[in-house]
Amino acid sequence: DAGITQSPRYKITETGRQVTLMCHQTWSHSYMFWYRQDLGHGLRLIYYSAAADITDKGEVPDGYVVSRSKTENFPLTLESATRSQTSVYFCASSERPRGTEAFFGQGTRLTVV
Amino acid sequence: AQTVTQSQPEMSVQEAETVTLSCTYDTSESDYYLFWYKQPPSRQMILVIRQEAYKQQNATENRFSVNFQKAAKSFSLKISDSQLGDAAMYFCAYRGSQGNLIFGKGTKLSVKP
Numbered sequence: 001d002a003g004i005t006q007s008p009r010y011k012i013t014e015t016g017r018q019v020t021l022m023c024h025q026t027w028s029h030s031y032m033f034w035y036r037q038d039l040g041h042g043l044r045l046i047y048y049s050a051a052a053d054i055t056d057k058g059e060v061p062d063g064y065v066v067s068r069s070k071t072e073n074f075p076l077t078l079e080s081a082t083r084s085q086t087s088v089y090f091c092a093s094s095e096r097p098r099g100t101e102a103f104f105g106q107g108t109r110l111t112v113v
Numbered sequence: 114a115q116t117v118t119q120s121q122p123e124m125s126v127q128e129a130e131t132v133t134l135s136c137t138y139d140t141s142e143s144d145y146y147l148f149w150y151k152q153p154p155s156r157q158m159i160l161v162i163r164q165e166a167y168k169q170q171n172a173t174e175n176r177f178s179v180n181f182q183k184a185a186k187s188f189s190l191k192i193s194d195s196q197l198g199d200a201a202m203y204f205c206a207y208r209g210s211q212g213n214l215i216f217g218k219g220t221k222l223s224v225k226p
Contacts, residue, residue: 042119092158104158
């Protein structure tokens, strides 16, 4: 399917476990982003990537790790999940010109118990 | 670091009336892009309108228009002839030279029939 897809859509994990959220886009967009959405905080940027093998920290990177070995994939890993990381996570992608629209995945609702 | 502020957590408008959502931002850059995104209950992020900072003319898209005041770093969204389907969370976003896309905390818009 064309577009940007996130998996899983829902995930429950235990405190201290490692969990990886997947993001895949079929457009070969240069830029990819990870956000978390929490009530009262809007969307906060965790990490972003301008191209394969190039990643940069956003506003709230602590506790998260990203990699981008292929243009189309941008996985987000919580190395040791904490309850404060319970959130809805969105992945997005856009073409290189900065004025272009960013397209978002459907989101992953992660609950850490 | 750039910041985006939406000072109205919630707004309400009567159907067919006009409403304006506020957004201010802080940046030292002169070349950047501004966006308004809509998020209905489905959680899907939908681009409403975009503005290029070097263009003085305010962007318009059908019933949606912006009031871009570069010197004041203000970027408000006006929705005319409000419809029930306009009820959603609205996010203001900034994209600067690094390519990162930063969002405000959002404004929840309710439309009364």
